[in-house]
Amino acid sequence: MDARCPECEKVAVLNDEVTNVKCPNCNFEADYDTYLEIMKEQAINMSSEYIPKRPGF
Secondary structure: OEEEOOOOOOEEEEOOOOOEEEOOOOOOEEEHHHHHHHHHHHHHHHHHHOOOOOOOO
16 A cells, blocks of 8 residues: 655555555655654645635735
8 A cells, every 4th residue: 555755755654554654755764653653744734824815915
């Protein structure tokens, strides 16, 4: 199964047991729980930096 690498943003590999994520491009490796925390943090950061275009304000 594929996942997105949090470091290089290329395709990383999630093993069949869903316990480990490894990126063959930049050698990132983490257990699945750690990977989820990293991705969650990135999503929170992206949402806090989002500024919608609101004409008239």
